[in-house]
Amino acid sequence: MVTNQQQSDEVLARLAATGDRAAFNELVQRYCRPLAEFAAARLTTFQDAEDIVQETFLRAYTAMGSFDPSYSLKNWLFTIAYRLVVSEYRKKRPDRLSEQAAEALTEETESASPQSSWLWNEVRKMKTSDHDILWLRYKQDMEIEDIAAVMGKSASGIRVQLHRARKRLAKKMKGADNHTAAFQNGTVCLERTHS
Template identity: 35%
Template sequence: MQALDDEPVLIQRTLAGDQRAFAELVERYTGAVFNLAYRMLNNAQDAEDAVQEIFLRAYRRLDSYDTERKFVTWLLTIASNYCIDRLRRRRFDWLTLDDVAFWLPSTRTGPERNALLNEQRAAVQQALQALPEQYRSITVLRYWQDLSYLEIAEVTGLSESAVKTRLHRARKMLETVLQQDREELWDETN
């Protein structure tokens, strides 16, 4: 990845019709956009489709980009809004977690530890999917995209205090869901 200092130049070149400049922006941010889409949509194919649509929307709206904001923040705003729209259209159609392990990085530990880590990751991903979409998007932006409260506020259009409140509630909801799963597992084994 090149220095981010050339982003304004790439944006200007794109606006002037240089498709290679936009291709450079796509190359830089595909990973971040895919990660956000995958965490929110919980399906690799849907996330790939979302990435295509998100970059298409960004290209079409590039003339409305405010250069006072970070480009990645603007792009993730488009991504977050698109994913929320997709989730609203789905309405409680929860997806399977069959391909989660494929996208999780290896820890290079023994098979037992790997199995335990995969189970824990799957449990967290499943708990994440149980969150209402407004809490899920905030959680993904904070813990998977590593955005600050202020950046999340910019992406979502919420105040910084609202972001903190929603994150607190999301953590409590995740804790409750994970605790219930643990108790159910305990009951099954005894």
């Protein structure tokens, strides 16, 4: 007999749509961590990330009946989470807060990712969309088309932005020689040289 752990996402989604709570629980087990890490890396507190993940699964659960199994469930969940994260980020943008609150938020943000590597901390300092693209590409192994679907942008736009983000990251790494000790070659240079 095939257990829930062995089932594909799409089969579990179909089962969950018929009210199978065990199937939905299996989906929660699979995607809770990536969604929580994505939201936590993007937002300021883990509490915010928890809210996002709970809301994502709640929305997915209530709309599971309308989910088309021909699409990727992972992309669908990340699309919901991404939209919620963007909405949450807009609400708590530092420029909309008072000076004191913004200062507290900045301190919180800087200490929010103690386990992050220097490289990912640098990514966090980049534009939020650059961060999201790099995260989805390298932490979730998503293809360009999938990232475009999640973020609601064109694939060509995502491709260009990913290239630029990598270039900016390489520049930062080049400029910070002290930190590049952890980096394998220490001479990353993604600048195009014409020959």
